[in-house]
Amino acid sequence: MTREVSHESAILYCGNKTAQDEVRIINGSKSQNAPLVEEQDKLARFEQSIMPHMNAAYTLARWLASNDSDAQDVVQEAYLRAFKFFAGFRGGNSRAWLLRIVRNAFYDWLKQNRGEERKEPFDEELHDTMDERRGPDTLLLEKADHELVRKAIASLPVEFREILVLRELEDLSYKEISEVANIPPGTVMSRLARGREQLRSLLLASLQPK
């Protein structure tokens, strides 16, 4: 560090000033408006790196909260938190960083507003037997229209829904998902596997005539 600065000042000031003088000049000129300048700088960086992820943030919030107006509240709260913590952002995937905050904001909001979300136990046995009886389903699945797929995902338990959304819609890697959802990396794949299995059963059940 020191060597670099003195080298630079030697070139710039032809040896008239020492490295210490140089540093004092920089600090001196900055100290008066430093807070404002720093704050503006932070805002500019925030708007550049975090604001563009609004659709990603809204998509996650929308799938978690299940409706538009709650999702908007969650996103706004998340952005304010993100701005507050922005100094702690160490680079890396800014979208994943924001999504982690969105997720936390959602769960906090959930606690305040709804209590815990009702958890309907998923009847795996029922869906499994249905599966077997109905035979090959690959073609059938491809007929599923948007609305059916939407409904099926929406009816998944939230811990599977969020992992599926992070993987299939936000396209995050397993490592990023484990950081966003705060679960061990080894759990990501098994939860995805179970989530997909449940989703498939739900879709098939809605596609087959009763």
Next chain:
Amino acid sequence: MNCNETKEIIHGYLDGEVDPVRSMAIEQHLKDCPACAAAHRKQQSLRTAIAQGSLYFNAPKGLEKRVRSAVRQASKAEGRKEGGRQRWNWNWRAILSPLAATALLLLIALPILNRHSADDQLAREIVAAHVRSLMTDTSHLTDVASSDQHTVKPWFTGKLNFSPPVTDLASQGFPLLGGRLDYIEEHPVAALVYQRRKHFINLFIWPEKSGSSGELRTPQGYNVIHSNHDGMTYWAISDVNSGDLREFLKLAQADPHQK
């Protein structure tokens, strides 16, 4: 790769989270096993259904405007608060010098850490070469197919700048199948192929003395043993059990004239 192993990591495979060596092993297994291939197709059709569902939302127009102004408001408030307070004149060097010290420490430690990862890297190359040699029937396995050591050994002459020791170990239960050229750590090396019952063993040999001996079991289920002998470095890899592989390497390194 068997059905259970495939079933366990098929989702990682679908998501592109499996390393190339295991990916290849899965692809091979999907070719061979109709049940696993059907399970794989099922998962693919589900992904297609999700992809066609246009499930991604665009943020409503008003939201971005609202968020932007809320953040600016927060930023202004923060600026006023900071401005009113007497600020310390940050001495950035005092903050940065621990960072510089850490960086220096890393600079010193990295070569040491790297030595380990270099071995890891080499082991990965060995696994990849082994898997490659066994892919799609066994046509990649040998360039010269012969159980006669007096055919295999001269075959390497002129192709390598060293002469690998070649011994047929059929009488000890490891018949020689042949040899081929391979490419490890940016050098052409000798690869000898042996068989143990239904299993294949690749033995990579090149002149070098560095690196410590050792053995490991890779996550893919291969046993790998490395040791140096007589100015050559030996890497044996196979899915036979580690006891057999150890015995094999000992036999391969024994001086043929003393047997």
